[in-house]
Every structure is written in C-alpha cells, then in structure tokens.
Amino acid sequence: MGLSEFITRESGKIMSEFESFAKQQLPAAADMDVAALRDHARQVLDAIALDMRQPQSSFQQREKSLGKAPRAGSGESTPAEIHGGLRAAAGFDVNQTVAEYRALRASVIRLWMQSAPTLGRAEVIELTRFNEAMDEALAASILHFAAEAARMRNLFLGVLSHELRTPLSTIMASGESLLICAKAGKVMPEAAERTLRGARRIQSLLDDLLDYVRSGLGEGMRVTAGPDDMGQICVRVAGELRASHPGRTIDVQTAGDTSCVCDGQRVAQSISNLLGNALRHGARDAPVTVKVDGSSEDIINVSVHNSGSPIPDDTRETLFEPLVRGAGAVHGGYNLGLGLYVVREIASAHGGSVDVQSDDKTGTVFNVRLPRDGSAAAASAFPGMRMN
Amino acid sequence: MHTDLHPDHRRLMIVDDDRDLVDALCELISLCSDWTAIGAYGPSDAIAQASETAPDAILLDMEMEGVDGFATARHLDVASGQRHPALFALTGNDQLRDLASNDGRFTASILKPADLTGLLKLLDKVSPTH
Numbered sequence: 001m002g003l004s005e006f007i008t009r010e011s012g013k014i015m016s017e018f019e020s021f022a023k024q025q026l027p028a029a030a031d032m033d034v035a036a037l038r039d040h041a042r043q044v045l046d047a048i049a050l051d052m053r054q055p056q057s058s059f060q061q062r063e064k065s066l067g068k069a070p071r072a073g074s075g076e077s078t079p080a081e082i083h084g085g086l087r088a089a090a091g092f093d094v095n096q097t098v099a100e101y102r103a104l105r106a107s108v109i110r111l112w113m114q115s116a117p118t119l120g121r122a123e124v125i126e127l128t129r130f131n132e133a134m135d136e137a138l139a140a141s142i143l144h145f146a147a148e149a150a151r152m153r154n155l156f157l158g159v160l161s162h163e164l165r166t167p168l169s170t171i172m173a174s175g176e177s178l179l180i181c182a183k184a185g186k187v188m189p190e191a192a193e194r195t196l197r198g199a200r201r202i203q204s205l206l207d208d209l210l211d212y213v214r215s216g217l218g219e220g221m222r223v224t225a226g227p228d229d230m231g232q233i234c235v236r237v238a239g240e241l242r243a244s245h246p247g248r249t250i251d252v253q254t255a256g257d258t259s260c261v262c263d264g265q266r267v268a269q270s271i272s273n274l275l276g277n278a279l280r281h282g283a284r285d286a287p288v289t290v291k292v293d294g295s296s297e298d299i300i301n302v303s304v305h306n307s308g309s310p311i312p313d314d315t316r317e318t319l320f321e322p323l324v325r326g327a328g329a330v331h332g333g334y335n336l337g338l339g340l341y342v343v344r345e346i347a348s349a350h351g352g353s354v355d356v357q358s359d360d361k362t363g364t365v366f367n368v369r370l371p372r373d374g375s376a377a378a379a380s381a382f383p384g385m386r387m388n
Numbered sequence: 389m390h391t392d393l394h395p396d397h398r399r400l401m402i403v404d405d406d407r408d409l410v411d412a413l414c415e416l417i418s419l420c421s422d423w424t425a426i427g428a429y430g431p432s433d434a435i436a437q438a439s440e441t442a443p444d445a446i447l448l449d450m451e452m453e454g455v456d457g458f459a460t461a462r463h464l465d466v467a468s469g470q471r472h473p474a475l476f477a478l479t480g481n482d483q484l485r486d487l488a489s490n491d492g493r494f495t496a497s498i499l500k501p502a503d504l505t506g507l508l509k510l511l512d513k514v515s516p517t518h
Contacts, residue, residue: 158481162451165480165500166406172501173412180419191415194408284407 003126004052006112007045015042017107022100040086041104043079044141048133052126061132077144084141088148097145101138105131156322159336163205167198174198197244204276207269208338212322215345223263223349225374230267230300231258231292237271238290245279249287256295261374262350270346273339274304274366282306282363299352300370307363311356319356320344343368351376397424399441400511403434403460404449404478413447413502421508431460438467445514447498447507450479450488457484461493474514478502 007014018041077085087097108130117123174191181188215221231254238250271290278288286307293301311319322341343366347354352370400423402413407429414425426441428434431452438446446464450457461475477488477497489497496510 158483161482162480162500166404166409169480169501170406170409170412173409173416173504176504177412177416177419180416188415191412194412197408 001115001117003108003112003117003123003130004049006115006117007049007052007108007130010111010115011042011045014045014104014107014111017111018103021103021107040079040083041100044083044137045104045108047079048130048137051133051136052129056129078137078140080137080140081144084144084146085148087141088145088152092145094142094145097141098138101134101141105134156336160205160209163336164202167201170198171195171202193244193246200244201276204272205336205338208273208342211342211345212338221266221345221349223266223346225261225263225350227259228262228264228267229259230262230294230302230370233264233268234271234290234292234302237268237275241272241275241279248279248284250275250279250290251287252290252292254292254294256293258292258294258300260294260300260370260372262370263346266346266349267370270343270368271302271304273343274368277339277366278304278306278364281308283308286363294372298372300372302368302370303365304368305363305365310358310360311364316356316358320354350374397422398444398514399424399426401426401428401434401437401441401443401446401473403428403431403446403452403464405430405452406449409449416504420504421511423511431455431463434460435463435467438464438473439469442468442471443473444471445474445476445495445511447476447478447502450477450484451481457488458491458493461491465493476510 001009083100084097087100109127171194174195177191178188178195181191211221231252234252234254238252242248242250275288275290282288283306289303289305291301291303291305293303319337320340320343322337344354347368347370350370352368354366354368356364356366358364400417402410402417402425404410404413410427410429414427417423417425423445426437426443428437434446434448437443448457448461448464452460457477457479461477464475465472474495475493477485477491477494478500479485479488479497480500482499485497485499488494495514498507498510
C-alpha cells in the first residue's frame with residue numbers, strides 16, 4: 001500500500017498512536033483532553049495526504065524544498081496554520097508545537113513500516129514527498145504560532161497597562177486634591193487612604209507580574225518552607241487589608257491546629273491576592289470571611305468567602321489562567337488574571353491545590369489546601385507555562 | 389457619591405467600576421471647578437443615574453468588568469433622552485483610546501491617568517445642554 005493511501009486508510013490508528021506519544025512527551029498536552037489534542041492534527045494529516053497525491057514537477061519540488069511553494073488559496077487558513085494559532089492560544093511553547101509534528105511524523109512512519117510495505121523507488125519518492133509536506137505544514141504552523149503569540153502579547157500588555165493606569169489615576173487625582181486641601185489648611189484622610197490603596201494595588205500587580213515572567217523564563221516559583229502558622233498568617237494579612245480598606249469587614253475564623261510548614265511570605269501573598277479579589281468583586285456591605293481549618297491531620301484548608309454576584313460559568317474554567325492562555329478578550333477583557341495564577345502556582349509549589357465555588361446563593365468561595373508538613377514544597381516548580 | 393445638585397452648576401457624571409477612582413475624580417472636580425460631580429460605580433448604576441440627574445457631560449471608563457464601553461455609551465445616550473450629554477471616553481488602553489477617538493459618539497478620548505488641566509479645558513468647552 002502506498003504511503004498516502006495508508007495515511008488515509010489508517011488515520012484512526014495513526015491518531016491514537018500520536019495521542020499516546022504526545023501525551024507522554026508534552027507537559028501541556030497532558031492537561032488537554034483527547035478531542036483538543038486530536039482536533040487539528042487529523043486535519044493537518046489529511047491535508048498532507050492530499051498534497052502527496054498531487055502531481056509535482058521537479059521544479060515545484062525544488063521550490064518547496066527552499067520554502068518557496070505558493071500558498072494554497074490566499075484567503076483561507078490551512079489546517080497547519082490554524083493548528084499553530086490554536087497551540088499558541090492554548091499555552092503551548094514553540095518546542096511543544098514542533099514536538100507535535102515530530103510525534104505525527106514518527107507515528108505515521110512507524111505504523112507504515114509495521115505494515116511491511118515493499119520499499120521500491122515509488123515508495124522512496126512518496127516518503128520524500130511526505131517529509132516535504134510535513135516540513136511545509138510545520139513551517140506554516142510555526143509562522144502562525146508566532147503571529148498569534150505576538151497578538152496575545154499585545155493584548156496582555158494592553159490589559160496590564162489598563163490595570164496599572166487605573167490605580168495610578170486614583171493616586172494622581174487624590175494627590176492633586178491633597179495638594180489643594182493642604183494649601184487651604186484642610187485635611188483629607190480619605191484621599192490619603194485612596195492613595196495608599198492605589199499604590200499597594202500597583203505594587204501587588206508588579207509582584208505578580210514578576211512571578212509570572214520568572215515562571216515563563218523557566219526559573220520556577222521558588223518557595224522556602226519553614227515552620228509557620230496558617231492562622232497567624234491569615235490574621236496578619238487580614239490586618240493589612242483592613243487598614244487599607246476602612247469601612248470593610250474582614251473576619252478570620254480558625255479551627256484546630258493551624259501550625260504547618262510552608263513559605264510564609266508566599267502563602268501570605270496568595271491569601272492577600274484572594275482577599276484583595278474578594279474586597280474588589282464582593283458585595284461592599286457584607287463581610288469577607290477567611291476560615292482556616294486545621295482539624296485534619298495532613299491538610300490545612302483556607303477558604304476565602306465573599307457575597308455578591310457569582311463568577312459567570314464561562315469564566316470560571318479559565319479563572320486561574322493568565323490572559324495569554326486565551327481567555328475571551330473583547331474590549332472589556334478586564335482581568336489579567338495574574339493574581340489568581342500566582343495563587344495557584346504558590347499552592348502547587350507547596351504540593352497543594354486551589355479551587356473555587358461560586359453561585360447566587362452563597363457567593364464566591366476560594367479554597368486553598370496545603371499539605372501540613374510542607375514536604376512537597378522543595379521538589380516543585382512551575383508547570384510548563386511559557387510567555388513566548 | 390451623590391452630591392447635592394446645584395441648579396446653576398453643570399453636572400459631570402464620572403463612571404468607572406473602580407470606586408476609588410470615581411471618588412477621587414469626583415472630589416477633585418468638586419474642589420477645583422464649579423462642576424457638580426456625580427459618581428457612578430458601574431454601567432447599570434450609570435444608566436439609572438443618567439435619566440435621573442441629566443448630566444451635561446459624562447466621563448466614561450471604557451473597560452468595566454466585561455462590558456463593552458461603546459455599548460454603554462449608546463445606552464447612556466438613550467437614557468439621557470433628548471439631552472445628548474458630551475461623552476468623554478476614559479481608558480487605560482491606548483488602542484482603545486484610539487478606537488474611541490475615531491468613534492463619532494465621543495467628544496474626546498482620554499488615556500488614564502487623566503491630566504487635570506487637560507480635563508478642565510475639555511469641560512470648559514462643553515456647551516450647556518439646556
């Protein structure tokens with residue numbers, strides 16, 4: 001059986017071989033469901049099989065080997081181009097995207113050789129054409145991967161700029177007011193408080209941004225675990241946020257033994273992010289509640305609750321993913337999502353986890369679960385998140 | 389923030405989902421101009437207040453939680469009836485600022501942080517709607 005015919009007839013088998021290979025090789029693919037992984041790989045393969053059946057002159061072959069082949073139809077994207085764009089949106093890095101093609105090529109050739117084809121001149125020509133088509137698809141995919149990554153970077157910078165400029169506006173307007181009042185001998189404690197809140201907001205955005213960029217450079221999130229007390233950490237963070245949010249109520253309730261081994265500073269950063277979110281998005285006339293539950297032997301559980309309108313279903317799934325991973329971004333893209341991303345990374349660096357429940361009746365609760373003994377803290381690092 | 393409406397003063401409604409920014413701008417405008425500042429903390433609050441308080445001008449944040457600023461601008465215009473207040477777009481995103489300045493509905497488009505002198509100059513040019 002010729003190779004192109006083999007690809008068409010055995011595409012089901014090739015796809016399952018490709019999937020198992022890809023799942024072993026690609027950290028980002030491990031989280032993807034079969035459908036998401038399969039989606040465009042099959043179409044890429046179909047397009048390659050089709051291309052192999054087209055007659056090709058030696059001139060065309062030479063042009064293709066130089067990467068000068070004419071683009072098929074000017075308007076529509078090829079499956080390989082769509083594939084590249086989607087992989088960028090799904091948070092793959094360029095190596096992972098290339099690895100998918102390697103997996104696809106290896107799967108096809110391995111299965112074809114297993115079928116013991118007669119290897120004559122025609123088969124060698126077909127194999128060459130297969131490799132050419134594969135390279136062409138790979139090049140197209142990478143080109144679109146790069147374009148999509150650049151678009152997302154722009155989007156990211158736009159939202160970052162928005163999130164920094166809003167508190168900056170508050171600081172500048174309050175500063176002008178304070179100056180006017182100082183000249184008139186009046187005091188304005190509210191304006192001073194707003195200034196501090198705005199400055200703290202900018203500081204926490206920059207802290208999260210730094211962590212995020214470091215994670216993209218592959219340095220991982222460094223945690224230094226030591227003996228600490230989750231109850232005391234939460235009381236301390238709640239105190240800081242009360243000071244910057246006068247008029248708001250933050251309750252801290254502890255139960256059981258709240259001592260644990262963790263990176264106190266990192267854990268405080270994540271509790272502070274959760275509390276900041278709850279104060280910003282929750283109902284203003286209702287308290288925000290932090291519950292620390294140390295009644296289990298192995299796990300410390302911290303929950304942060306706020307009342308108010310729930311998080312919409314469609315955003316809940318991507319809540320912990322930064323914008324670059326493709327949250328629906330129209331004009332009101334709103335949240336960069338770095339704060340929650342950092343919360344999740346801090347939890348997983350401790351071998352723990354975070355989840356969210358949100359509905360009309362109870363409001364929104366974030367639950368952070370950390371192993372009490374901190375033993376997982378040293379071994380962990382950021383998962384394969386890249387900001388290419 | 390609902391300041392008493394003075395009959396001789398023109399009214400500026402400031403709309404943003406960041407309460408601190410709304411409060412800060414309202415306070416500043418009240419301190420250094422004879423405009424009456426009215427704060428609105430979100431799109432629905434703004435639309436409700438637009439029909440109630442009949443503002444002469446609206447300073448509108450273009451990126452409130454998931455809501456398209458251009459749509460909000462349309463709703464605000466409708467809610468204000470025949471008055472058609474002067475609309476100023478306020479945004480932290482320069483691309484959005486450019487989009488809004490090319491949209492005929494807006495009198496001007498301002499990048500955060502709003503410069504006080506520039507803002508007061510823009511307000512000076514607003515003609516009373518009644």
